[in-house]
Amino acid sequence: MKKKQKLQTAAAMIRIYCKARHRKKILCSSCSELFDYVSERLEACHLSEDHASCFMCPEYCYHPDMRKKVKKVMYYSAPRMLFYHPILTLRNLHHLKKTHRSL
Numbered sequence: 432m433k434k435k436q437k438l439q440t441a442a443a444m445i446r447i448y449c450k451a452r453h454r455k456k457i458l459c460s461s462c463s464e465l466f467d468y469v470s471e472r473l474e475a476c477h478l479s480e481d482h483a484s485c486f487m488c489p490e491y492c493y494h495p496d497m498r499k500k501v502k503k504v505m506y507y508s509a510p511r512m513l514f515y516h517p518i519l520t521l522r523n524l525h526h527l528k529k530t531h532r533s534l
């Protein structure tokens with residue numbers, strides 16, 4: 432998956448999460464901070480683009496606090512993504528299945 436697609440997915444998931452949990456029309460400060468962090472990590476990621484790295488694999492390079500936050504967002508938003516963004520989600524599920532068996 433291309434970095435741009437990963438970033439799109441991350442943005443979509445964080446938006447869904449923030450809207451539901453924090454009741455904001457735009458991202459609240461902690462969620463936009465999380466998104467900034469995710470895009471930074473994604474930019475810095477040196478794993479190949481085929482690898483479901485960074486947002487999809489927070490184990491690798493995330494700070495433990497951020498990793499916790501990202502996982503919360505993922506668990507909350509992943510099932511809902513199917514409804515809001517079916518095509519993005521199907522692409523990601525493929526990657527998630529390959530790399531997240533242990534989660």
Ligand SMILES: [Zn+2]
Nearest residue numbers: 449453459462
């Ligand atoms: Zn929020």
